[in-house]
Amino acid sequence: MSAPARTVAAPVGSVRRAQVMGIFFLLVAALVLIAFGIGSHSGLQSRLGLSPARGETFFRFPDLVVPSRGTSMLIAAVCGFLGGVQLTRGFGRRTTLVLGIVMLLFVFAFLTWAARDRSLSLLGMLQSTVLRSVPITFGALSGVLCERSGVINIGIEGMLLSGAFTGAVVGSITDSLWVGLLAGAIIGGLIAWLLAVLAIRYLVDQIVAGTVINILALGLTSFLTDQFLQRNQELNNPGRFQNIQIPLLSKIPLIGPIMFDNNIFVYLMFLLVILIYVGLFYTRWGLRVRAVGEHPRAADTVGIRVLFTRYRNVILGGIVAGVGGAYFTLGAVGRFEEGMTAGRGYIGLAAMIFGRWNPIGALGAALIFGFADSLQVKLNILQVGIPSEFLAMAPYLVTLFIVAGAAARIRPPAADGKPYIKE
Amino acid sequence: MSDSAGPPSEELEEPLPEEIQPTTTLASEIAGPGKASWRQRALLPALAIFTALVLGGLIIIFSNQESLDAWKRVFSDPVEALSVSWRVVRDAYYALFSGALGSPSRLARAFGSGDIDQIRGALFPLSETIVTATPLIFVGLSVALGFRAGLFNIGAEGQMTAGAIVAAAAGISFGWLPGPIHLVFMVLAGFAGGALWGAIPGVLKAKTGAHEVITTIMLNFVAISLTLYLLSVAPFKQQAEPISKPVKVTFPHLFGANLRVHLGIFLALVVAFLVAWLLNRTTIGFEFRAVGANPAAARAAGMNPTRTTILVMTLAGGLAGLAGANQLASITPSLIPGFASGLGFDAIALALLGRGTPTGVVAAAFMFGVLRAGGRTMQATTQTPIDIIVVIQALVIVFVAAPALVRAIYRIRARGVTGPQTFAKGWGG
Numbered sequence: 144m145s146a147p148a149r150t151v152a153a154p155v156g157s158v159r160r161a162q163v164m165g166i167f168f169l170l171v172a173a174l175v176l177i178a179f180g181i182g183s184h185s186g187l188q189s190r191l192g193l194s195p196a197r198g199e200t201f202f203r204f205p206d207l208v209v210p211s212r213g214t215s216m217l218i219a220a221v222c223g224f225l226g227g228v229q230l231t232r233g234f235g236r237r238t239t240l241v242l243g244i245v246m247l248l249f250v251f252a253f254l255t256w257a258a259r260d261r262s263l264s265l266l267g268m269l270q271s272t273v274l275r276s277v278p279i280t281f282g283a284l285s286g287v288l289c290e291r292s293g294v295i296n297i298g299i300e301g302m303l304l305s306g307a308f309t310g311a312v313v314g315s316i317t318d319s320l321w322v323g324l325l326a327g328a329i330i331g332g333l334i335a336w337l338l339a340v341l342a343i344r345y346l347v348d349q350i351v352a353g354t355v356i357n358i359l360a361l362g363l364t365s366f367l368t369d370q371f372l373q374r375n376q377e378l379n380n381p382g383r384f385q386n387i388q389i390p391l392l393s394k395i396p397l398i399g400p401i402m403f404d405n406n407i408f409v410y411l412m413f414l415l416v417i418l419i420y421v422g423l424f425y426t427r428w429g430l431r432v433r434a435v436g437e438h439p440r441a442a443d444t445v446g447i448r449v450l451f452t453r454y455r456n457v458i459l460g461g462i463v464a465g466v467g468g469a470y471f472t473l474g475a476v477g478r479f480e481e482g483m484t485a486g487r488g489y490i491g492l493a494a495m496i497f498g499r500w501n502p503i504g505a506l507g508a509a510l511i512f513g514f515a516d517s518l519q520v521k522l523n524i525l526q527v528g529i530p531s532e533f534l535a536m537a538p539y540l541v542t543l544f545i546v547a548g549a550a551a552r553i554r555p556p557a558a559d560g561k562p563y564i565k566e
Numbered sequence: 567m568s569d570s571a572g573p574p575s576e577e578l579e580e581p582l583p584e585e586i587q588p589t590t591t592l593a594s595e596i597a598g599p600g601k602a603s604w605r606q607r608a609l610l611p612a613l614a615i616f617t618a619l620v621l622g623g624l625i626i627i628f629s630n631q632e633s634l635d636a637w638k639r640v641f642s643d644p645v646e647a648l649s650v651s652w653r654v655v656r657d658a659y660y661a662l663f664s665g666a667l668g669s670p671s672r673l674a675r676a677f678g679s680g681d682i683d684q685i686r687g688a689l690f691p692l693s694e695t696i697v698t699a700t701p702l703i704f705v706g707l708s709v710a711l712g713f714r715a716g717l718f719n720i721g722a723e724g725q726m727t728a729g730a731i732v733a734a735a736a737g738i739s740f741g742w743l744p745g746p747i748h749l750v751f752m753v754l755a756g757f758a759g760g761a762l763w764g765a766i767p768g769v770l771k772a773k774t775g776a777h778e779v780i781t782t783i784m785l786n787f788v789a790i791s792l793t794l795y796l797l798s799v800a801p802f803k804q805q806a807e808p809i810s811k812p813v814k815v816t817f818p819h820l821f822g823a824n825l826r827v828h829l830g831i832f833l834a835l836v837v838a839f840l841v842a843w844l845l846n847r848t849t850i851g852f853e854f855r856a857v858g859a860n861p862a863a864a865r866a867a868g869m870n871p872t873r874t875t876i877l878v879m880t881l882a883g884g885l886a887g888l889a890g891a892n893q894l895a896s897i898t899p900s901l902i903p904g905f906a907s908g909l910g911f912d913a914i915a916l917a918l919l920g921r922g923t924p925t926g927v928v929a930a931a932f933m934f935g936v937l938r939a940g941g942r943t944m945q946a947t948t949q950t951p952i953d954i955i956v957v958i959q960a961l962v963i964v965f966v967a968a969p970a971l972v973r974a975i976y977r978i979r980a981r982g983v984t985g986p987q988t989f990a991k992g993w994g995g
Contacts, residue, residue: 297779345970350718350779351918355963358911362956369951370629489783496780532795539787546784547776 161233164242168226171249176219179256180212187211189255190262195400204396211259218252250518257527268517269401273409276506276513277474278303278484280412281467282491283498283505284419288460289335290500291423292453293436293558297353298338299464300488301360302331306468308364311479312372314381314472323381324407324469331465332458334360339457343450346562357488365481372479383477384408408466408474412506415463420502432456436556439563449563464488486539493542496553508545515541611919613972614965615933622958623655626950630654658950665943666695666936686824691939693825697897699935701726703834704889705909706916706927707841708764708882712778713922714845715878716858721767721782722886723910724789725760729887731789731796732759733894734901737813738801749815749895753833756891757884763789764883768876778879786910794903802901812899817892830892835928837888842924854878886913908956915963934959 189211193204222245228234234241254263282299289296306327314323334356341352372379384406393403402409423429432452434442439449472479490512497511498504519534627633636643636650664670668691676688705722712719719725733756740748767781796802802810817829845851856864857874865871890906898905912934919933920926941955965972972978 341964341968341971345968345974347968347970351963351967354718354720354779354911354914355960355967358915358963359957359960361911362953362960366625366951366953366957367629369953486783486787489780493780493784496777530795530798532791532798535794536788536791539784539791543770543776543781543784543788546780547770547774 161229161238164238165226165230165233168222168229168241168245171245172219172222172226175215175222175249175252179252180215180219183211183215183256183259185210185212187260189214189258189260191254191258192262192264193266193397195266201394202396206262207265209255211255214255215252218248222248250514257522257525261525263521263525266397266400268514268521271517271520272510272513273401273405274475274513275516276509277408277412277470278467278487279491279494279509279512280416280506281463281470282488283494283509284415284502285331285460285464285467286492286495287419287423287498287500287502287505288463289457290495290559291436291556292432292456293439293556293561293563294339294342294453294457295349295353295560296335296338296457296460297350297492298334298356298360298488299353299491300484300486301353301357302334302461302464303468303471303484303488303491304357304360304364304482305334306331306465307471307483308367308468308479309465310469311379311381311472315378320381320384320473323473324466327469327473328462328465331461331463331468333461335458335461335464336454338461339454342457342562343453346564349560349562361482364479368479368481379478381473381477384474406474408470411466416502416506423502433556436558439558439561443563443565449565453563467491490538490542493546496555497545499553500556511545512538512541609978610969610972611921611930611966613976613978614919614962617965617972617975618958618961619659621961622954623659625957626655626658626954627651629954630950654948658944658948661944661947661950662940663936664940665691665947666940668692686822689821690825691943693821693827695932695935695939696827696831697935698939699931700828700830700834700896701889701892701909702912702916702931702934703831703838703928704892705886705913706920706931707838707924708760708885708889709913709917710920710922710924710927711841711845711854711885712878712882713917714858715854715874716861717771717875717878717882718779719764719767719782719879719882720779720910720914721764721785721883722889722913723906723908724782724786725763725883725886726890726906726909727786727789727793728763728883728890729756729758729760730890730894730901730905731793732756732762733887733891734810734813735801737815737894738811741814745815749817752813752815752895753888753891756887756889756894758887760887760890761880761884764886765876765880768879768883771879772872772875790904793901793905797901797903804900808903810901813894815895816899817895826897828896830896833888833892837885838924838928841885845924850877911956912959915959915966918963918966 187210189209191207191209193207225241225245229238229241254265257263282303285299285302286296309330310323310327312323313326314320317323338352338356341347341355342349368379386404386406387410389403393399395403402413421429423432431442431447434445434447435449435452442452443449468484471483476483491509494508494512495505497508498506516538519537522529522534523531628637633647633651633654636647640647668688672688676684705726708722708725709719733752736755737748737752740751743751763785766785767776767778770776770781771778794808797808797810804811817833819825819828820832821827843851845854853864853869853874854877856867856869857871861871864874889909893905894901916927916930916934919930920928937955937958941952944950945952
């Protein structure tokens with residue numbers, strides 16, 4: 144779209160968007176009222192657990208026990224009120240925030256409905272949310288590193304898969320999880336180097352190059368699994384990293400079990416988010432990277448080595464994705480299975496886009512996907528009457544909606560995906 | 567763009583003016599310079615395939631127990647290591663090609679004897695290759711059509727699945743229709759199902775700017791889950807099996823019951839011809855190519871890229887859906903989990919290898935048919951896992967997508983303009 148057309152259309156568009164939002168809030172209210180409020184019998188109670196089944200914290204939160212029907216009615220009323228205000232007065236710039244609140248309320252109403260007359264460990268769900276967002280966050284961070292320097296990385300899925308495979312095999316052979324993790328990081332970096340050579344040196348279309356990497360990784364890991372791992376199971380039995388409880392911090396109720404009683408990957412994830420955020424926005428390195436991603440010609444003029452910066456960032460991104468891949472085998476499952484990443488790399492890309500190419504935003508988006516994923520597993524166990532196949536669609540549908548909803552208002556680095564040729 | 571969302575603090579306030587897209591797009595690059603001769607155009611793909619086969623051979627050597635054992639003794643007996651390696655690769659590739667095209671000696675004997683049954687027997691591998699290539703033509707055309715309009719459709723797998731779902735519903739029910747009409751109805755249903763699944767990312771891209779690479783991938787997963795669900799309900803469910811009831815109509819075989827080659831290949835070739843006609847001889851096709859080459863210029867010329875995007879994705883989805891109907895009417899009469907597994911990625915390879923042209927896609931599909939059908943024989947006779955075929959295919963795409971890489975390997979000088987291949991237009995659309 145051309146820029147002038149958009150500027151003219153903006154006020155009209157935002158008025159319409161405000162109205163659409165208002166109607167959307169009212170629809171959510173109606174849905175909550177009909178499906179969750181009237182849908183559950185009066186007198187039933189929902190129990191949402193907030194304390195770990197095992198382990199000690201400084202004090203135990205009592206379980207949250209709420210009337211199933213009343214809660215939904217209340218939430219429906221609040222959503223309806225917000226919708227009414229939005230339609231009459233409008234929240235203006237705070238609309239996005241209100242949208243977030245409405246979605247949170249909706250999810251809470253859904254949970255109380257799903258947990259009617261039984262108990263559901265909310266804490267357990269939040270714990271698995273963090274775990275399930277780990278590979279997505281690593282993928283998104285990899286994307287942030289690459290794309291801030293102007294190289295689109297669709298190959299994250301392949302890097303995750305290779306990291307998972309290499310981590311499992313090397314971890315098994317050397318009998319050391321740490322060596323496995325290191326090997327996963329190295330293979331991620333190597334594959335990223337391949338992507339960089341194809342994209343930067345040979346000017347291959349970056350999306351095609353990334354897709355090729357995904358196909359190559361899927362084919363090679365499946366081939367090697369069939370050829371070696373099936374027959375030699377000892378090559379595919381690396382074990383898993385144990386949880387490390389951070390002293391004191393892990394004893395904080397609610398936050399402790401979620402944040403500070405995890406395996407090394409979760410801590411690495413938080414560390415990387417902070418490192419990359421500070422690195423990108425508060426250091427000379429980050430300024431140069433962003434300059435290369437926004438306007439490589441200008442960056443080149445002032446003496447920044449554009450191609451070198453891109454090579455370095457893509458390889459760094461590959462290392463991050465490789466570590467994220469190792470999470471599948473060394474942090475979660477304990478063995479490699481063909482195609483085990485199941486699209487998490489692409490979801491990571493979506494998280495990067497929704498998080499606006501910002502590490503903290505990416506983490507937030509990944510947590511949303513992780514929540515959708517853990518919700519799907521939990522509801523499957525609870526048997527709420529939704530077929531499991533539909534629940535399994537949840538993370539993908541959430542990605543679809545979020546990408547569709549966010550795409551119009553995002554702005555990628557200006558030189559993202561455009562090869563640079565020095566004049 | 568700069569409305570209600572609030573300014574991202576760390577970013578520049580005004581978007582920089584979008585640079586004019588380089589005119590050499592992947593589409594025009596893969597279409598090739600018009601005047602180049604057939605041999606010149608086929609040179610790079612041929613070298614790409616050759617290089618991929620060489621690398622695939624290396625992988626076979628280092629994944630084969632026998633040759634690995636020989637290589638462990640390389641310092642005491644290097645000749646042995648080399649000869650074992652040569653034999654392992656030769657056996658694997660001989661099994662591959664004779665399993666796909668027929669063994670030369672048997673073909674010669676059959677044609678020498680003139681006995682029709684013997685000839686049919688000797689042609690059996692070729693028939694299998696064509697049967698394997700048929701769905702590949704449809705999905706390859708699906709991705710190629712997208713390429714020409716600047717869209718990267720990685721969703722052929724989901725679209726094929728959606729097409730198969732609708733086609734299976736049509737093929738399982740409506741048994742009262744007369745056979746040929748039922749068959750046509752089922753094929754059209756497949757097209758419609760795929761078209762619907764393709765239209766979703768098309769509309770999303772046109773209306774919201776959501777990038778088709780992500781939306782189509784997500785819809786692939788949704789289609790797979792949807793298949794699993796449908797297999798447990800009417801009208802698909804069949805006792806406890808995770809496989810649907812078979813459809814009631816099939817394509818007639820072309821050369822007798824023993825050879826599985828069926829009417830589908832005829833349909834595939836007709837569709838390929840129609841796509842070529844659409845792209846090269848109609849106004850709509852011109853708009854597709856114009857939008858693919860330069861959306862801004864196309865808009866300035868009064869074309870409507872929004873409508874084109876939706877139309878292209880719908881048609882591309884429909885083509886992939888035809889592949890689903892084709893499989894149901896021939897070798898996979900029931901809907902099964904993983905119905906279209908892996909075909910979406912094959913489709914990308916085919917479209918790249920065929921340089922986005924229908925003729926190229928048909929040729930590439932035949933080659934992949936050779937690799938696939940022969941791969942099964944190779945796995946059976948030499949225990950080389952068929953997954954090596956996927957690796958070889960991926961290597962083929964690497965080399966086809968990076969002509970500069972092949973030129974560098976074989977020291978071929980580039981002819982004409984070789985600007986950057988721009989095809990990814992970033993995330994915003």
